[in-house]
Amino acid sequence: MRITKTLAALLVGFGMTMSALAADVVVRIRPPRAVVERRAVRPDRDSVWVGGYHNWDGSRYAWVPGRWDRPPRRGARWESHHWVKRNGGWVLVEGRWR
Numbered sequence: 001m002r003i004t005k006t007l008a009a010l011l012v013g014f015g016m017t018m019s020a021l022a023a024d025v026v027v028r029i030r031p032p033r034a035v036v037e038r039r040a041v042r043p044d045r046d047s048v049w050v051g052g053y054h055n056w057d058g059s060r061y062a063w064v065p066g067r068w069d070r071p072p073r074r075g076a077r078w079e080s081h082h083w084v085k086r087n088g089g090w091v092l093v094e095g096r097w098r
Contacts, residue, residue: 026089027056037066046070050095053081072097 031054039049052066069078081095 024087024091025056026087026091028089029061031083031090032061035063039066040068043068044070048078050078051080053092053095054083056092 034054035052037052042049047068047070050067050069052064054061055064056062064081071078076097079096079098082093083090084093085091
């Protein structure tokens with residue numbers, strides 16, 4: 001995907017840019033602190049809590065609530081979504097099963 005200078009300038013104006021190399025969305029505004037969530041009752045003994053996180057919707061952060069999920073295979077563990085400081089801003093690292 002090629003980003004023109006005009007488009008890149010517009011994105012910067014909205015508090016974010018896209019890195020052409022990694023296609024990361026870089027948000028210039030620091031993410032808020034995580035919301036303290038109340039977990040619903042665990043549906044079964046195999047379910048794992050997947051915590052909520054703040055997602056960038058293009059103009060602001062929006063909370064994505066946590067949920068119970070079943071691992072895709074025995075021994076899999078969940079690595080949570082988290083924000084890292086990179087490329088002059090903040091980049092979301094998606095959660096995943098390992």
